[in-house]
Amino acid sequence: MEKQLTAPLTAMIQPGGMPLDVTGYEHAGGYQGLRKALTMTPEAIIAEVKRSKLRGRGGGGFPTGRKWEAVPTGPGAPRQRYLVVNADEMEPCSFKDRLLLERTPHQMIEAVIISAFAIQADTAYIFVRAEYVLAIQRLTRAAAEAQSRGYLGADILGSGFTLTIHVHASGGRYICGESSALLTALEGRRPLPRSRPPRSAMSGLWGKPSVVNNVETLCNVPHIITRGADWFLGLSRCADGGTKLYGMSGRVKRPGLWELPLGTALIEILEEHAGGMQPGYECRAVLPGGGSTAFVMRDDFDVAMDFTSMRKVGSSVGTGNILALDDRRCPVGMLHNLEHFFAQESCGWCTPCRDGLPWVERILAAIEAGEGEAGDLDTLAHHVSFLHSDSTFCDLAPGAMAPLGSALKHFRAEFEQHIREKRCPWHDTAEGWA
Amino acid sequence: MSTAEQDRKEAPLEAGLRQEIAALAQHAGHKRAAGTDALKLVQKHFGYVSDRHLSEVAALLEMTPAELDSVATFYNLIFRRPVGRHVILLCDSVACWVMGATAARAQLHERLGIHPGETTADGRFTLLPIVCLGHCDHAPAMMIDENQYGDLDPAGLDAILEGYK
Numbered sequence: 224m225e226k227q228l229t230a231p232l233t234a235m236i237q238p239g240g241m242p243l244d245v246t247g248y249e250h251a252g253g254y255q256g257l258r259k260a261l262t263m264t265p266e267a268i269i270a271e272v273k274r275s276k277l278r279g280r281g282g283g284g285f286p287t288g289r290k291w292e293a294v295p296t297g298p299g300a301p302r303q304r305y306l307v308v309n310a311d312e313m314e315p316c317s318f319k320d321r322l323l324l325e326r327t328p329h330q331m332i333e334a335v336i337i338s339a340f341a342i343q344a345d346t347a348y349i350f351v352r353a354e355y356v357l358a359i360q361r362l363t364r365a366a367a368e369a370q371s372r373g374y375l376g377a378d379i380l381g382s383g384f385t386l387t388i389h390v391h392a393s394g395g396r397y398i399c400g401e402s403s404a405l406l407t408a409l410e411g412r413r414p415l416p417r418s419r420p421p422r423s424a425m426s427g428l429w430g431k432p433s434v435v436n437n438v439e440t441l442c443n444v445p446h447i448i449t450r451g452a453d454w455f456l457g458l459s460r461c462a463d464g465g466t467k468l469y470g471m472s473g474r475v476k477r478p479g480l481w482e483l484p485l486g487t488a489l490i491e492i493l494e495e496h497a498g499g500m501q502p503g504y505e506c507r508a509v510l511p512g513g514g515s516t517a518f519v520m521r522d523d524f525d526v527a528m529d530f531t532s533m534r535k536v537g538s539s540v541g542t543g544n545i546l547a548l549d550d551r552r553c554p555v556g557m558l559h560n561l562e563h564f565f566a567q568e569s570c571g572w573c574t575p576c577r578d579g580l581p582w583v584e585r586i587l588a589a590i591e592a593g594e595g596e597a598g599d600l601d602t603l604a605h606h607v608s609f610l611h612s613d614s615t616f617c618d619l620a621p622g623a624m625a626p627l628g629s630a631l632k633h634f635r636a637e638f639e640q641h642i643r644e645k646r647c648p649w650h651d652t653a654e655g656w657a
Numbered sequence: 658m659s660t661a662e663q664d665r666k667e668a669p670l671e672a673g674l675r676q677e678i679a680a681l682a683q684h685a686g687h688k689r690a691a692g693t694d695a696l697k698l699v700q701k702h703f704g705y706v707s708d709r710h711l712s713e714v715a716a717l718l719e720m721t722p723a724e725l726d727s728v729a730t731f732y733n734l735i736f737r738r739p740v741g742r743h744v745i746l747l748c749d750s751v752a753c754w755v756m757g758a759t760a761a762r763a764q765l766h767e768r769l770g771i772h773p774g775e776t777t778a779d780g781r782f783t784l785l786p787i788v789c790l791g792h793c794d795h796a797p798a799m800m801i802d803e804n805q806y807g808d809l810d811p812a813g814l815d816a817i818l819e820g821y822k
Contacts, residue, residue, distance in 0.1 A: 316752040318791040353697075353734050354746070354790055356803045394693045394732025397788055411689035411718070413727045429687065472752040472793035479794045514751055514789075544793070546752050560754045564788060570731075656757040656811065 229458060230466060230482040231446040232439065236326045242361055245368035248329040254374055256445030260337040261382040263448075265296075268341040272444065275452035276464040280319075281309055281400075281437030282513065282541045284530045287444075293424035294342045294432045304344040305433040307409070308335060308441060310351040310358070311393055311400040315514035315564060317542035319468040320438035322480055324351065324358035327442070328365035332388065334441040336374060337448060339386050342434055347388045350405050353395050362390045397568035401617050402435035403427075404570065415572045416617035439468055461486035461529035467540070469528060471497040473547030474504040480544075486529035489519065492545060504549040508633065512541020514561050515622030517629035518548070537629060551657075553649035554634040555641055558627055559587040565623035576620040579610050583627065595642035604631055666703050666739075670713050674702060678717050688718045692728050696735050705736040733787065741776045741783040743821045746800040749773075750789035756796035761809050768818060781821070 228234055235243055235251050243251060260268055273288030294304060308331070312320040324331060331349070339347045351359050366388045369375045377385045391409060398404045401416050406428045408414035427433025443465055447455050455464040463485055469492050470480040476498030483492070489511065493499065500506050508518045511528065517538040519526065526536045533539050548557060566580035583606050586599050607628040610620040631638065640648055647653060670678075677698060681691040695714045699706050706714075706729060708722075715725040729735045736744075747762060762773070765784055769777050776783040792798035795807025806817055 312791050313788055315750040315789040316793045317789070318793045321791045352791075354787070354800060354805075356805075392693070392697070394696070394728075395734035395787075396732050408693075409690060411685075411687065411692040411720075411728065413731050470794065472796055473755050478796075510751070546755065546793070548755070552755055557751060557754065560749070560751050564750055568788060654759045654763065656760040 228446075228450070229484075231450075231458075232323060232327070232330070232442050232466060232468060233482040235330060236322075240326070242326050242328050242365075245329060245365070245372055249372075252449075253329055253445075254333055254372075256448040257333050257336055257374060258380065260340055260445075260448045261380055261384065265341050265343055268337065268448065271452050272341070272447055275443075275447045275455040276462065277440065277443055277447065277455070278463050278530060279437055280439035280443075280467065280543070282314065282515065282539075284540060287436065287440055290424065290434055290436070291338075291342050293422065294434060295425065296343070301431055303346075303429075303431045304342055305428045305431060306335060306339040306342060306344040306347040307402075307405065307428065307433055307435045308347070308349040308438060309400060309402060309405060309435050310349050310355070310438045311405060312355070312438070313352055313397045313400055314542050314544075315561065316472055316510060316546040317470070317513045317544040318472075319470055319480055319542060319544055321355055321358060322468065323438050323442050324355060325361060328358075328361040329369065330442050330445065331362060331438065332365045332369050333374070334444045335388055336369075336379065336386055337444050338434075338436065338441055340384055341444075342432075344434075345385050345387065347386060348409055348428075349388065349390045350399070350409065351390060351392055352399075353392045359390060359392050366390060396570075397564075398570045398617075398619060401619065404617070405435060406433060415570050418616070459485035459529070461527060461531065463530060467528065467543045469496070470542075470544035471547065472544070473506075473509075474501045474549045474551075475499065475506075475547055476501055486527045486532070488524075489526050489528055489545070490524040492528070493524065493547070500547065500549065504551060506547045507550055507554075508548045510546045510548070510626060511538050512543050512545070514564060515618075515625055516541040517625045518633055520633050538625075551649070551652045553591070553647055553653055554630055554637050555587060555591050556647065556649065556653055558630050559584065559591050561626055562587055562623060565619065569619060573616040575610055575614050576616070579606050580620060580623060582606065583623075590638065590641045591647055593641065593645040593647065595638075595645075597642065599642065600631065600635075600638055603627060607631065666707055667709060670699070670710060674698065675713075675717065678714060682718055689720050689724075692718060692720070692725055693732070693735070696725075696729055700736060705739050711737075733785075739776075741780050743782050743801055745782055745784045746787035746790070747773070747784065748788070748790045748792070748796070748798045749786040752789065752793035753797040757809075758797040760811075761797050761799070761814060764811060764814055768815065782818075 277287045279285045403417035404414045467485045523536040562584045566584040571577045678695045682688040685691040712722045715722045773786045797809045798807040
């Protein structure tokens with residue numbers, strides 16, 4: 224029956240909320256991937272992950288195997304390397320990594336050990352946002368349990384491979400989820416993003432080769448090693464391999480998370496898994512994968528939520544955690560909320576982002592308050608065209624422009640109505656509980 | 658704040674705390690890498706990080722106070738000013754906004770008389786906005802100290818506040 228496993232990431236989640244301890248995890252087949260990995264060469268592991276077409280689940284979608292492959296190897300390469308888990312889940316309306324960290328901490332630990340072995344790193348960090356108190360406790364405990372069974376520490380299971388895992392709790396700032404800023408944070412410096420090149424794979428933490436991967440991405444690794452790339456490719460409904468932890472929030476009947484084939488249609492997630500909208504609410508559009516993704520409108524709800532198809536509707540998979548915009552909330556108000564977030568979380572290092580985002584926020588606040596002016600939409604559009612990745616240091620501001628650019632296109636009439644009528648048409652429902 | 662409490666916060670860090678910070682620095686390998694952990698440790702004891710304590714931690718980590726402050730002030734959860742006995746972190750991101758976070762904030766203001774960034778006169782609560790808590794399937798959400806709450810509604814919110822004195 225094991226061969227038919229279709230939801231590997233969540234298969235070991237127990238009802239009731241408690242995670243499996245090390246014994247329970249072993250009985251459920253845990254650490255088998257590690258045992259197998261230690262009989263393979265690092266090159267063979269990377270080759271298998273490449274063949275599985277596993278792509279990053281944190282929003283970027285970069286092929287994992289290629290990221291690992293970029294780490295220099297051979298006699299001349301630096302001996303010290305680092306594997307870093309980006310568990311700094313702060314993308315607005317994303318809550319998938321929390322589930323994996325809290326409910327399957329040993330899966331995370333096993334994934335880290337195998338992945339560190341693949342790039343031959345002897346030190347790994349799991350960078351967790353501070354608010355995930357339970358996740359930090361459970362990961363710390365799982366790492367200690369793993370150590371007591373010989374899965375961590377010196378000479379793991381007699382293989383000669385040694386690994387130490389540090390669970391690091393952040394001080395709390397969205398930009399730490401940007402991989403180079405995350406490394407700067409780990410070094411104890413003000414966490415600003417770094418200039419690239421060099422890429423982290425060449426010069427990352429403390430100037431040493433480093434790989435930063437998302438939680439969900441890495442949790443796939445033990446299963447790929449145990450069951451093989453072909454099995455993994457068979458899980459998805461698209462050219463890339465695996466499942467995806469899709470989620471949904473907003474005024475749907477059953478908000479939540481579901482592990483589904485990568486490439487599941489947006490409409491299927493909304494209607495079948497989230498149960499559709501609550502009575503009295505209509506879904507006008509969605510943010511498909513966090514605050515940094517462009518709106519997808521109703522006409523496109525049949526889109527498959529995979530990396531290629533989402534591009535075709537002008538958006539991206541992002542974190543795959545969907546937020547519904549219903550008809551009782553104002554699109555301009557929603558944009559104002561989003562741009563407030565981005566303006567506040569800008570690290571302030573580069574001028575376009577530091578100055579541009581507060582400007583955008585102020586204009587949106589004015590429009591929402593009925594004080595918008597005729598040229599405001601042009602000024603917003605100018606920011607959308609200007610704050611792209613060639614003019615900013617990192618992807619924060621370009622991400623912030625994704626929902627704004629699409630809103631200016633799809634909600635143009637609503638923006639104009641605010642300015643023309645000098646009021647928010649949703650004023651009566653904008654600040655209520657429902 | 659009572660005078661005795663004020664004195665404690667202005668006093669040098671006790672030997673035990675200094676040892677704990679030194680141990681963190683040792684464990685981190687590079688001393689400065691223990692910065693966030695050390696600041697949080699101080700904050701756990703005193704509620705916030707005073708100028709005096711920041712300077713002491715900086716010295717232990719072989720950093721200048723300005724360097725460490727550039728780290729401390731960057732983070733949303735390192736407090737450089739005194740806070741109340743309990744800190745309410747109310748999510749103000751977009752999923753909670755859709756689900757009524759604005760109304761939750763209004764109710765907190767009505768009950769406690771404070772806006773985000775303020776502390777009640779009796780020192781019971783500080784209210785701070787926080788970015789998406791990753792509890793979106795139970796929006797609107799908040800944390801009080803290290804406890805998480807979701808599916809907030811008018812009656813529930815009042816009941817939760819009652820639990821913190």
